[in-house]
Amino acid sequence: MINRPSFINNLDWELLVKKYKSENKLKKVIKKIEKDYPIQYLIGDVEFLNTKIIVNHHVLIPRFETELLVANLIDYIKKYDLSNNPIIDLCTGSGCIAIALKKKFDKSIVYAVDKSYTALHVAKKNAKGNGVKIKYLKKDVLKNLKLDKKFSILVSNPPYVKEGEIVTNNTKYEPQIALYPGKDDILFYKKILELSKKILYKKNIIAFEIGSTQAKDICKYAKKIYNNAIIKVVKDYSGFDRFVFIFNNCE
Template sequence: MRAKIYKVQFIEAVQDIYDAMEAESFFHLILEEKHKMKRIDLALNPDFVFSEKEIQEWNLILEELKKEIPIQYILGTTEFFGLKFKVNENVLIPRPETEELVEWIIQDLKIQGFKDLKILDIGTGSGCIAISLAKNISNSKVYAIDVSPEALKIAKENAEMNQVEVVFLEKNILETNDLEMHFDIIVSNPPYVRNLEKQEIKKNVLDNEPHLALFVEDDDALIFYRKIAELATKNLNEDGRLYFEINQYLGEEMIELLHNKGFQDIELRKDIYENDRMTKAVLKNNH
């Protein structure tokens, strides 16, 4: 069957769940992953044909999409900050907002021109933050912590695939009293979705992505931020910086928390969707 004809059928098959634009983007993601063809390649080769075996493979993917399994988990890969990452049900799918956090750190470093930095990523998941920083900040030594051995396995594979060196450590940050070394930058995108916000979460996320990495209790939504900020006061170098991705509804609370822990130059930034999404704070006079 000609790929162009199958594309029409593919979009129709999932139109009850996804809008046409999203379904079309799925089609092209699969085309690139399975056939190494970009959108332009199909346009230039309108008579490209799928074999019977390929149609069967596509139909299996279609069935998984109908179950609202995220396309990234179906394909086993996603892109983040221009790099390719393996993902599965043990790690969160990296989000565009998190790319903005990485970009912020890199831009800050370009302005200040630090060398030989020690960077720590807490709750690394797929390793997307740590690996993107290691790839883009030369002469840095990057460390990454996660509580999940399954997540760390994926993160290590991703570091290898992207040809960077990251030191991965299995650790429960809530049970950690000291990070045992000093860092210039600590960054974290910890669990921050409150149970009361579950109704805002899409079904495909709720049913498939790891809840351990997503949710916190309503009555203590900042538990991870408080703990990481406490550790940072002990384990950041002087003028070291703490970056967080945050719950969009808790921007003011985050500023207050960081202020109470003794941080200065606290900055709250919005993401591309105009939600309060990330903070930066500086630790001064840490001696």
């Protein structure tokens, strides 16, 4: 059997050997990893807040930062007594956020929206695999989304990478629709904030993952839409502004 290359850690190597078994297949896998193909796609799943999430090239690989978004949001939902209330996850991708929240708050109705049919296919598999019921909708959040329900919690990690921004080499294999919002890098936040006015109850929490330079502009826009809201910017593990939480009538 071939030896583990130094750029693959022990745990990942064990998982790859278990999955691909033959020397020939493993050689092919190593070649792909050398060309920056994400190891998570080759392994086929990742851990997200103790939840197993299947991933393939149709979905963004869930990030540590997004775990922090959800962990913070869980604390706020409990703090403001919204534990059984309806939740909507816009731009759900693999479904990691919606599924982790549904597992935590099993009495909450959870909706999840994405424009990508193939991403939703993965998200549905993930919900089934985790034994939770999520209502999935294939819709474009930029196009006047109409919903039959109101929510208390809105969470979104939309595409936010600025054109020309440096990203890691393996992101070229992730769906570009998941990463790049186009010319106006905060367009999704603006549209989602406008939409939130129509689909949220008066008492609500809005939780966004954001690009590290976008907090000021997003907060400004949020203040315009919700002039009495309490708005918090929270940093990620590296000290970058990474999340915006908006609280309406929570105190």
